[in-house]
Amino acid sequence: MNLISFTNRVYSPHISLVKATEQDCYNYKCVLQENLRRIVLPVDVIFCKNLNCCCLKHKQLINAYANDIISACHSAADAAVPHISNRQECSCIPGWTEHVKPLREKSMFWHNLWMECGRSKAGVVAESVRRSRAAYH
DSSP, rough: OOOOOOOOOOOOOEETTTTOOHHHHHHHHHHHHHHHTOOOOOOHTOOOOOOOOHHHHHHHHHHHHHHHHHHHHHHHHHHHHHHEESSSOOOOOIIIIIIIHHHHHHHHHHHHHHHHTTTSSSHHHHHHHHHHHHHHH
């Protein structure tokens, strides 16, 4: 049997649109415009008259053009928008408060009531405990 070794988790910073201010957005637009100005437009593809063009060179030029636009957006965001690490400092789980917490509270209510009623395996209270627990989980 082979042993699998685990390495420490690597946390890489990524952009945070939530932390971006209006000034950050303005800076992003300026940097993006400058990056887009540097991209060379594939003139051969634009002036191609064939509507059913299957030229491999044209496809490669279009793909390179699209990749240049994406790279310009990424580099502008890296330069202008604040970054955060994906390391979880707190144990906040997105959606917990809105979706899961009410189901948990309902499940806890029925569980406590079931305990006070003597933990019966059948009946309305026992069925409510099962349904609320299943909904919560």
